[in-house]
Amino acid sequence: MSGEHVTIPLPDGTRLAATLYLPERLPAPCLLEALPYRKDDVTLGYRAEYEALAGHGYAVCRVDLRGTGSSEGVARDEYPPEETGDLCAVIAWLAARDWCDGGVGMYGTSYSGFNALNVAAARPPALRAVCSIYASDDRYTDDVHYTGGVPRWLDLVDYPAYMAAMNALPPVPGVYGDGWREEWLRRLSATEPWLPRWLAEQEDGPYWRQGSLRPRLGRIEVPTMLVAGWADGYGNVVPRLTAALERGGVPYRVVAGPWSHADPAHALPGPGIDLLPEMLRWWGRWLRGDTAAVPARSAVVFLRSSTPPSPDRPLVGGTFHDLPAWPAPPHRAVPLDGPLTGPGPARVLPGEAGSRTAGAPPAEAESRWVALPSDPGIGVAVWNTCAGALPWGQPLDQRDDDARSVTVEWEVPAEGLAIVGNPRLRVPVRAPGGGALAVRLCDVAPDGASELVTRGLLRLPAGDRADAEVELDVVAHRVVAGHRLRLALATAEWPNAMTLPDTGPVHVGLGTGVLLLPVAEGPLGPEATGLVHTPPPEPPETDGVVWTVERDVLGGVTRCRTGYGSSAETDGGGSYADRYEGEVTLDHRTRRQTATADTLFAITWPDGPAVTARSRVEVVADGGDLTVTVTVTATEDSAELRTSRWSSRVRGLPRK
Template sequence: MTATDEGKMGSASEGLNVTFGVEMHTRDGVRLLSDVYLPVGDGPWPVVVQRNPYDRTDAGMGSMRIVDPAWLARQGFAVVIQDTRGRGGSDGKWKQFNEDVDDGYDCVEWAASQPWSTGSVGMYGSSGMGLTTYKAVASQPPHLKAAVAVVAPTQWTTRAPGGPFEVSFVTWYALKMAMDTVARLEDRAFATSAMDRIMARMGSIAETWDTLPLSSIDPLSDPTVTDGYWLDWVLAEPGVERPGATVSLSDKPEIGQTALLHIAGYRDQCAPEMFALAAAQKDSDKHRLIAGPWTHRGVYSGASGAREPLGTSSPGGPVGWGPVLAAWFDIHLRGGDGSGFPLGMSWIGGGGGVRCYVEGTDAWATAPSWPPASVVREWILTSNGTARSAGGDGRLVPASEVGLTSGSDHVSADPRDPFPTCGGGLGLPVQGPDAIQDQRAVDGREDVLVYTSEPLEIPMTIVGAQTLVLEFESSAVDADVYVTLVDVEPDGFALNVCDGALRTRYREGRQDSWLTPGVPVELSVELHDTAHTFRPGHRVRVMVAGGNYPRYSRNLHTKTVPELGDLAEAQVAEHVIHNGPGTSSRLVLNEAAAGSLTF
């Protein structure tokens, strides 16, 4: 093909042979349906597969989300779009992605054996389709030569790192997935009634996720509607899939022979798992990472909330990420050099295994691996005892500063009036404004502690995950700690750089790591990965609150699992952060080492 062909769109009938509803049977005899797009000609061709846990016929839920399969087929690939088990047109029962290791393996090997296949198979997908891609990679099928995963988790969990329940997204997602389950029920009268109840809940989604206990939400509480998965999700421990889960790349980050490309967003709720997997592949020459300032939705359009960083929109315009996928698969499935896709090669070519967008500098850089090499810079939290709100006296000072005194700051957390979510890693419009948002909308509240540095004299670029260590005590046996790192610009705009969360009952890998009221403990809150430059004249700020709602569920500050309790038993907690040089409270930033990033 010529460079001018790259990115062309056309109808599915132009230069294609498309067969709908092609059957494949899994090792246990379950029939799965696929649509197969073949280029015109004799073939054979390398095959790229997308496995869809929603409905392969719904373009908005996957089949065209990052690339039009018809366009990809016209680049000389056979394309298979398959409904996963128990979804769309496929038979069987959906098991919350647990079946996608074996089924993904079977699909890859089936595709490799077809008469129109060269035997070289790739997989791709974003979000849920990216998760099924990761599951197949974990199974290491012998014919899976390459894969691309975009804003995707490596395993299905309902809790963020640190333990809080992703209440608004997970509630919506449970209702969405219940629709297909209900549509398959033989009792049509019950199915109609259940669908009406689901749609009513969707129509008042904020009221739905406000419900406590969450386990009582109708119709999710009905095991016929959800096949019992709702209670499993509510009770799930952090980082643990439901019973019956199979191997995941989180547990065993081995990609075998598969050339794996991740496309991750700093403010995507799936990002922590993607960056952890990328870090585990630092010595692999078959691994590449593209990391940008996106949220879960922003990767498709480049939208980043209240700011639009330059050069971060979808590289192929209406074709989405197609040129990048085509270049990757050209190299790894048919031995090409990607030169027929110059736009795609501009994203994956060049030196280093990582291409990352550096906010603040507003430019793309490359690095050998993730995270780029860095040096630790520590900042001390200090105040005169009134760090509540941005109008308080909380300060961040370099650890080298002398003459500081130790003290403490007090702040309350009320589950009936929780500190509100303001931007960050939201996956749905109904959750509120996502991505970059001016934190001045919330930092004047009295239920947040704010510590701010003096204006910087020289730029500081941070990379990877950051950490806030706190000497913390509470009046409650369980507490939530939500941290936001902020870049305060000279005009006052308070840009949320990254954030992290900790539910203290989970801090030691158990569900019952209770606090002793009034007794200080050391807590460590990891903030999500980023690459960001604080420019001269900007100030570094850290915000600490006891809530982040509705992104995360409210902590009732009792021993009751918060999602199973009721506001009637909720308690207002009084938290204390001990600060100053005589305490363990400090902000630990990883500053990019000289030469670690190439612009």
């Protein structure tokens, strides 16, 4: 089934490029996905999904967002203010077509999952339901920009670099038609890279609230399906949004598995499922009125179990469970009174909330302060907290980083321990010069292997004493009997996050600290039925993939390198290829850090020229200040068409 190219007019006269996949029987409900990732070449490979949905009787519309792909305009930023209005206009246009029955659903993965939620909060009349896959409700706390108020570092060599290059590609000549080259020149002249603004906006506020659903969770009134993965970095939306939907009486469904930021059918780690039947049941209920398809509220949750860590695990232990709603077990308060560091006898986790000092005299509890290590390179084994295809793999064995951290550990009960939700650490801190508190919760096997369960980071205020609360990422994980639960504390999580300047010691008061664990008592729920399971994932392809960690012992520098790419044919005998190379470094003595990325897109068309767009991103953190330089070059038939360069300096992070 081939798609039909159409243009959709917006109220301001801008035209968006869209592709329609229409079923045989019309009129039909329509499903909309809107992305900045070029529907006709870069993400053309997703077409099989739209064809499958059309084969089940749904019209599908795929849209290039303003200023991207073959749409007119300028891509000024991710989730700009006009984007939601544009998509509300698109929904109205779709609902008015004679081939549409008047009902529209919106769905998508990552970026299009974000804007599906944002559009739902805008309440366009024809929107009946949404399905948001691997998306977030908060750009500042739960995206690729900041974590705990600290800039993400490893992400600098990926998303910001490839968006700078992708936005410099031209419209597709055969789709845009006459004037495509003039539109390309206008795009090259007017489009600026997004990264400098992201690094300049260091504090949460109005800029990050734009495009973030979190301040408006209660605005969603249409049925909402959320798909999340425990190896993906965007899962924290699930407990927040389901709680708001519960309060508002809005139907929802959650499908949460072990997956990374990839199709659940083949994402690492598995086990995987075919998501198409889940979506068909969802759309059947809310776009076709099939009340037997799915309950008004329900959840399918994979409870992961202890599994040896590996960067490319094909499978993890655990089971899927059917539940009437997203589980929200109460938090159990666990005192931080286990042994500090080392394999000595550990306390057994209490079965219910007890005193925070487990009977220790107040004076003894108050004196239990420890200094966190100042090692700026702790965290390499965490890697990137939003895994996907290699080299964005899964966390490594944490034991080396654990050995360089302050750790507290406990034996788990004989029946094991099921953690479902967001753990939180509450602990007093003394950080006269500010700094960061990095928290890792690990599952430690009898042989000493340390599997990362979840993590959290918080930029600390400067001061003699403050009470800190660190919320760790959402997870559903069972620590099996015979294993230990380990809490590891440090002041860095590099290269996932930037290491802050050395502003002096950071102390934590373990004696009055408490770990709040959302512990599911008893069975989580019956084992899930009705899922369409997929074969175990094949070993990931590693040809052309670079993932190295190097330590210059004499120079005191750690260097991490990444590299990957792909190629494919496009419609009509054209071709598409991309390549991404990145490097981050950390000088352990001076804490100077660098991030360098090179991205290349190359496209040929049978009825047009060969074009390329190349970006180079260079970021240096020195003394807390950031210097960012972005260079973008576009070529046509090997001749340079335009090179643009932007450079700016951002003052160091303000101390809260």
